[in-house]
Amino acid sequence: MPALSRFVNLFRRRSVDRELDDELAFHVEMLIEKYMKQGLTRHEAEQRARRHAGNTVIAKEDMREVHIMMWIDSLARDLVYGARMFLRQPGTTFLAVLTLSLGIGANTVIYSLLHAALLRPLPFPSPDRLVAVVDNFATQSQFDISPTVPETLDVRAASRTLDPVSFFDTRDVQINGGTEPVRAISARIDVDFLRTLGVQPALGRLFTARDGERVVILSDAIWRRNFGADPALIDRTIIVNAAPHTVIGVLPPGVNFDYFTPEPIELYVPYPTSAEYTSRSGSFSSVRRVLAIARLRDTATIEQADAELRTIGQRLKSDHPQLYRRGTDGQDLGFSMGAAPLRQLVLGRGARTAVLVLFAAVGLVLLIACANTAQFLMARAIERRPEVVIRSALGAGAGRLLRQFLTEAFLFAAVAAALGVLQASALVGVLRTLIASPSPLLGQLGLNVSVILFTVMVTVLVTLISGLFPAVHLVRQRAIGGDASRLTGTTRSRTRHAMIAAQVAASVVLLVAAVLVATGLRQLQDTPTGYEPEGVTMLRLRAAGRSDPRGTGAGYQQYLQVLSSVPGVSLASIGDGPLQGFAGTEFSIVGRANDTATLSLQRSGWLIVSPDYFKLLGIPLRAGRTFTDSDGMDAAQVIVINDVMARRYWPDQNPIGQQIRSGTGPRLRTATIIGVVGDVRPTHRLEVPPQIYTSYLQQSEPNATLLVKTAAGQEPPIDAIKHAIRTVVPEQAIFDIRPLSAVIAQSTNTPRLMTRLLGSFAILAIALAMLGVYTVVSYVTARRTKEVALRRAIGATPNDVLRLLGVPTLRWTAVGIAIGVLAAAWLMRLVPSVANSFGLPQESLRLDPPTIVAAMIVYAVIVGLAVLAPAARALRVQPGIILRAE
């Protein structure tokens, strides 16, 4: 296509020149040959040929003019002409540009989210070569979970596709020796970990195999914050969890691997190499806490690595059959190993789905906006039919006209895109604050070069979609002299009406999605929780140093004792807030069947609490008793269960006094049920799972949550609480202090964000569709003014006129609504896979027929208004005036 090649010519002057040179050189050669045949000498022939050929330079310039100047000239004229045409109707044009800019702006914002989440490479050298080694247990529906350390070491020894293979886990530690005692997130890393990522230290060195366990590498941030950015810190000693460690290195700024921790990792220590951790008989070796990462060798692909890991996994399974079967009954757990792109693990599957859903939603908005733009340009084009007829009579070819209309459409889209980018730059900031706890990936959210490139692509796409339509329509019409369809004009409105139906259908899909998510969120927020969060503050603790032989409970007991005398604190207890609701602990009932089928149905939540937990949260006691401090280490093992568990497993029996076995690993024990308490609904679910509570004095756990209740309307005395606790253990780090109500509110962040975004898109989509309907009916009405006048003159009633003008559009709108609802119903099959990524329970996302019908009625009323308003306007005109004007 000449336009494109001419464009290329602009940038490839030299190659154009060469072609022209070649052609002229050929001409001169031929002349020389001719003259030599006529008997001239070579020299004479050359001279004469030059003269005869004329000035080659001028010829060349002339030709390049033809190539470039004509194009630029006509382009510039098209642009100026287009701008003038648009400015002739500034109001309508502005409205049309504004609507398109909203569509483009929304796309730019969501693309910047998609780019930050899914596309931007991880900040390490050759990030696409980084993979995660994962385990799958198919029969347990567990995929992409952490391998054990012995498994990872076996992979390192056997793999030919991966090198290096490494692993790490994180924990919080307490650091002394800097400007103040701090608690920080540390990573226990395998010796190859930082090398696998491709990280070099800014100061000092990385770990080697000869380092013991008492060495540490610091992040740039903590080195500056807590150690005054002192370069002499290398080889000095700091205290980590009460043990001296030698600082051997500091990482460069910005280097972090904090994708799996709520806070940045501040220091790195070597992963223990003792047999306890690394051999299969070691007591910690079956813990699945590490993340195993590896680099693909230069010659390997991720598919090869995945296949190799599968083979290695099969071998491990046959070497250690007992490890991959269930302990209770020997059931095969469907174990396999595999390789996953590191980014997949970093992002999590849920976020990916949510981002893609949002992207699809703004895509629909953009299509609706494109249809509006096409309608607008089409209306303009039809006004210009006389101009087109004249221009084609004057010799403008179809290609020339098509180009002119596309240029105008591009001008239109480019202005809208510029406006859209302005909106997006403001909205990205809003989105960043709406995403309350951004992952490090989303921290990079913003408008960058590739986002702008995307917007440019969108602009070109919009130009093609919305500009080609009216352009082709017009060019095809240019042969028709004058305005043949002045009186009726019905047939040609079919394309416009089909566009309306598509717009309506797309906006209905978005409306249904928004309503679905909003009602899901409402349902989640309206379902009773079973506890009172008011006045409760959560503080997190981590037992420092070596654990007490009596378990962690004894220490916490002392904390609770001192807190009881702090003024303003009415109650204090240990125990996680009522947030986790994952029924992940299998239990068996003593005296009942414990085969696979039974056990797979017997799962419950599992929580360590102190006696005042229930009273503090207002959870009612239904039967028996709750814990007291005499339910200690040496007393009989006791548990409290919730109502759901009591009713499900002892429907006709008193559960008090029954015994169950529960807990995993070292926590596995048999305990007697002493009480039944009210149900507490986990924040992310509508249904309450069975729940087991166990006494903080009978189970040991270094990480604890302290709940403190203050009288209504009073600020919690945080400083007094910290002070009281530090009278017991001076170096106790206390962190993550938040009101329970804020924690609960935060748990609905994702669904609220999704509701807001989808809701805004739906409103935008409906507004755009409305505008589309309004434009079309206005257009049809305007075209049929004379017909209407004629009909009224011969006795048509206003009703007849409204029916004549409005009914076709209403009919097409109804088709659009029907298609939209059907499409939405069909899309409902995606709910199981997207619900989780929206942070909503699957059961809350149901198409509720009355709600949908109500939404559609509201929608239809709005469309009705958009149809009737312009049609009614036609009635206000006196028929006589129009007919006389003809």
Added chain:
Amino acid sequence: MGDNKKDQLQGTLDLLVLRILSSAEAMHGFAIAERIEQVSKDVLRVEAGSLYPALHRMTEAGWVKSSWGVSENNRRARFYTITAIGRRRLADEEAHWSALTSAVGRVLKNA
């Protein structure tokens, strides 16, 4: 674009080139120039400086199309052929031209 006289001359050259191409297979620029001279018995001489811009302009307009090939003496040359649009254009121009010349002829004879 440009003054009227130049346009008319260009129009004439276009007409000649299209006419030559309409009765031949692909031809390169030199052959077109030679052919015009030959048929006009050396009355009409075509300069490279006006022939090639004309050819390129007509390529842009879609009346002719070009491709690189090998000439009869084994050199690389650009060959031009007339397109369907070009043939229509030629018919228009020919009609226009004969109308014009006969009108001029009538004026000369009868005035």
